[in-house]
Amino acid sequence: MDKGSRTIVIVVAVIVLLAVLGYALGLFNVSATGDLKTPEVSVSGGEIPEVQVETGEIDIGTEKATVSVPDVDVTTDEVEIDVPTLDINPAGDDGSARQ
Template sequence: MTNYDNDKKVYHTEDTSRKSPMGWIIGGVALLALGAAVIYLTDVDLTQTAELPEVSVEGGQMPAIDVDVADVDLGSEEVTVSVPTIDITPPQEGEEADDLADNIDVDVDVDADLDVEMEPEQN
């Protein structure tokens, strides 16, 4: 006698991890058809126009507000500032224009009593 239960061969296995989107597609089409039927089969008619109620407003009072702000005192002070003078010697005949920068003298005499903090230059 032959035992057929042990001699079974599997020629095809079904992969159950992947699911077909066909159910979603059919469900979506059914919902669209249902929505179209509801819109197409519904008839809305205006049987009476609307009217707003009459409203009367009397009296009233705006709220009282007390606001305290900071006092700011502005002042002015007259300061004399020296404007620098610039002496430029135009180039002589036959002299290049690039050499013109060598002939510029700037004299600045600053003697103002101002509270200014300067940061030192960083090279």
């Protein structure tokens, strides 16, 4: 995959992620009208192949190790600062999505 294709895939993935996140947080409301009908599907012939899958194995564990860790003494002071806040107002079902 070249750099241009990779960039397009990343942009599309970010857009989809933002849309899903926005919907999950209630930032927009989607309303639909009408009946949902699945298509009729007919299958004839064919054969299901036999498949044998061999998988690798991943072992996760721990072991003892000696590492150098710096000993740092830190002193702190308390100060009052402005911190950012976030208010999320979910979309209501006021019918505006149907216009």
